[in-house]
Amino acid sequence: MPVSESTAGGLSARLDELRVRYRTFRAEWYSTPLLLTLIFGVLAVLPLTLNLYAFGFSLGSWVSVHMLVITLVWATTGQAWNMMSGYTGQFSFGHAAYFGLGAYGTILLLNVVGLNPWLGMIVGAVVAGLYGLLVGVLCFRYDLRGHYFALATLAFAELLRFTFNTVPQLGGASGFFKPLPRAYADGYGLLAFQFETLLPYYYVILTFLIVVTAVSLAIKQSRLGLYLFAIREDENAAAAAGIPTYRYKLFGTTVSAFFTAWAGAFWAMYFDTIRPETVYDILINVEVLLPAIVGGIGTVLGPIIGAFIVIPTSEFARQAVDLPGFDRIVYGVLLIGIVLYSPKGVISWPKRLLAALEDSGLYESALGDDTDTDGDSSE
């Protein structure tokens, strides 16, 4: 027996053994909630480790708390977008509308009425939800699908941008400044939704992300989630099976809009000013959906993974190449690359890697194909 064959066989056997162990582990331990708990645990301690030096190297020289905050903001919106567009397949290209309504609801009520930003956030989110409902009613009543729907949502977002730009009572083109916390609360703190350091902001947005993710997961694992996915797979068949598709699509739109507004409200309290261009810009529509697309549409983990790929990549690109607009080129390349080469998102890569390994003939499994036994995270 030639030596090479036996070594190859040995490798296969070892890989198979690993896989059996992995499957046992998976069957006993794996569940999306557990994995999410683990991820959120890591995220909770991540900013604290930035200044730790190990082997003369610290994470802080690469990553700033600010970058983590921004990443979590877009992870939150991606998660919210996913609830509508990922689950039901109704591709929204106008989530800037809801993001902006959340931001403006908070900052406008704070400036004009002096309403606490937390209450303003709820008001903004409810308004955004209602706007989402309106968009949904207008579009779904006439059965707008695919392109028509994407265009309509974009137009509804742009309508808000121009409205806020034009109406002076809504801030006009110059928008609103964030007032000092003394003006409406007793100084910095949770009640004022303003903090002196970045770290508390990080935990606020992490909390938002956890809430949105929990809702997203709860929907996905419920009967409701089944209905939504049925609509995505084949709307006519779903309707024929007795699912009131119109109602469920409206539900998806409203919930998604409601939570997208949370991220907008956070944005308003995180930055100093809010202007129509900063929250209603066309680019916001992309930033909302990019994490979900890169990570994996319709998955709970996808938007989080996607955000941690997209935002740091564009930040690094911005730092490495001192050209205005270079980060947008990175976005563009990411969008095209993902859609052309991996439309199921990064979350499908481990499986693809395994498949590629088997195809290359380096490794032949004695076990069956396990693509069907994989967990729900990549469904």
Added chain:
Amino acid sequence: MSFTLLTARGPLLQLLGSVVAPAAEPLFIRPSTLLQLLAFAVLLGGIYGLVALGLTMIFGVMDVINFAHGAMMVVGMYTVWWLTNELGLNPFLTIPVAVGVLFVLGVVVHLATIAPIIEAPQENQLIVTFGVLLILVSAIEIAFSADPQSLDVDLGSLGVGGVFLPEGQLYALVLAVFSVGVFWVFLQYTQTGRAIRAAADNREAAQYVGINVPRIDYLTFGLGAALAGLAGAVIPLFQQINPHLGDTYLINAFVIVVLGGLGSFPGALVGGMIIGFVHVFGQFFLPGSGYQIAIFLIFILVLLLKPEGLFGGGAGE
């Protein structure tokens, strides 16, 4: 990102300035101003028509919404601007160059990004073309900065019976309307034009009667991009340009395409004229971006009352 329609050049602005002042009584327009506005509305309507025609053609044939259409206009604008200012060419000679550049760009974009996923779900193509938009606009911004630019040459203005029209605007108008006509004849009476209309009408049936649909695809995308380039190329003649100028045109072109009926060629031209008029007269009479809000309200009304559009269903008709 609101942009001024009328550049701060020539007597037009002074003329308008004198009329803008009594805007408190908006029903009063001087006949000369009315003519100005009409001329400008037809010009803008023609440009919108060109942009929307390219967009609706690509949609009709390939079922792809080209988000990069506005960015392709911007490439056309900057081609004309660069060739005129850097090489000192006559701006009218550079317009055909811009159209050629855009045709090639369109074909390349199609072959590189759309053709491989032509059978994929609609969202995928939408995302890809948006990626192309980001890359094109950012590349132009990096190359030429985000500052507004204008042509160095002064085209002067033409006075007809007390009405002054900047010549650039006039030529742009003639060119836009003429191109629409030429393209119309091309679609209506040439073999390739018929093939494009056939593919827009029914892709599969077109294949059955022996039309090479993949070839029609890249021709359509190239021609659609060339139309966007032409529309963009005439814009520097009468307006300052910047890399983000395409966004507004893109959005309004979408409105036009829905207004006229997705995939309908006459719908794009008629819709273009309608939106051109709403744009120009709305900008004159309404405060701020009111004209843009009016355009969106039309869009929503169309969605509500006649979602198939004015000329709906007649793809390629």
